[in-house]
Amino acid sequence: MQNNTFESVQHFELRDNLQLTLRPARPEDAGELLAFVEQIAGESENVTFGPGEFGMTEEEERTYLRQVAETPTSLYLVAEIAGEIAGTLTFSSGKRPRVRHVGEFGISIVRTYWNLGIGGRMLTYLIDWARQSGIIRKLNLRVRVDNQSAIHLYEKMGFVHEGRISREFYIRDQFIDAYHMGLEIDPLPGT
Numbered sequence: 001m002q003n004n005t006f007e008s009v010q011h012f013e014l015r016d017n018l019q020l021t022l023r024p025a026r027p028e029d030a031g032e033l034l035a036f037v038e039q040i041a042g043e044s045e046n047v048t049f050g051p052g053e054f055g056m057t058e059e060e061e062r063t064y065l066r067q068v069a070e071t072p073t074s075l076y077l078v079a080e081i082a083g084e085i086a087g088t089l090t091f092s093s094g095k096r097p098r099v100r101h102v103g104e105f106g107i108s109i110v111r112t113y114w115n116l117g118i119g120g121r122m123l124t125y126l127i128d129w130a131r132q133s134g135i136i137r138k139l140n141l142r143v144r145v146d147n148q149s150a151i152h153l154y155e156k157m158g159f160v161h162e163g164r165i166s167r168e169f170y171i172r173d174q175f176i177d178a179y180h181m182g183l184e185i186d187p188l189p190g191t
């Protein structure tokens with residue numbers, strides 16, 4: 001993106017005529033987002049919660065979504081296909097001045113929509129959003145060392161490996177290491 005005209009709602013056509021919309025989450029998405037989270041929990045062991053473990057009520061989720069919407073250094077991005085939530089990306093930075101420029105994100109997409117390019121589109125959105133924020137200068141993430149598609153995607157988007165964290169996950173009686181990866185953000189001129 002060459003100028004400071006960041007669009008917060010973006011539309012794309014994917015393979016097979018699928019229409020993708022990327023937009024910030026709204027408080028009224030709370031119920032659908034909790035159902036989405038539960039679906040992801042049952043579909044992938046690459047996230048930090050299993051079925052029934054997310055632990056937020058709809059009211060708590062709604063309050064959280066309101067807070068995110070009011071915080072210029074937080075993002076809760078929704079990917080929508082045919083009016084249903086197909087993926088989410090959440091990012092938040094530190095609160096104090098010394099750590100406000102850096103934050104971590106997580107991304108999840110419904111299994112039936114993997115490998116259609118949605119993850120790439122959402123990461124491009126995050127990077128453009130961070131660049132135009134004028135505040136965010138570093139994006140961090142943690143990923144299981146065996147999550148090959150995610151690692152491939154992050155490397156493709158320019159993220160670099162910054163270290164290996166031992167015992168980051170504990171799933172089915174096994175510890176699993178994670179890579180710490182990051183991307184430095186250059187702000188857009190004039191931001």
Ligand SMILES: CC(C)(COP(=O)(O)OP(=O)(O)OC[C@H]1O[C@@H](n2cnc3c(N)ncnc32)[C@H](O)[C@@H]1OP(=O)(O)O)[C@@H](O)C(=O)NCCC(=O)NCCS
Binds near residue numbers: 107118
């Ligand atoms: C990881 C995830 C977000 C990727 O989303 P996505 O929409 O499938 O991503 P994209 O389609 O944009 O890109 C996926 C890339 O991985 C590649 N890929 C798929 N399987 C792969 C494998 N086993 N090894 C290496 N690369 C692989 C695809 O070919 C594609 O790369 P390409 O565009 O260069 O061909 C999605 O799979 C997901 O939600 N997984 C479950 C939760 C998760 O793992 N979240 C990340 C936690 S850190």
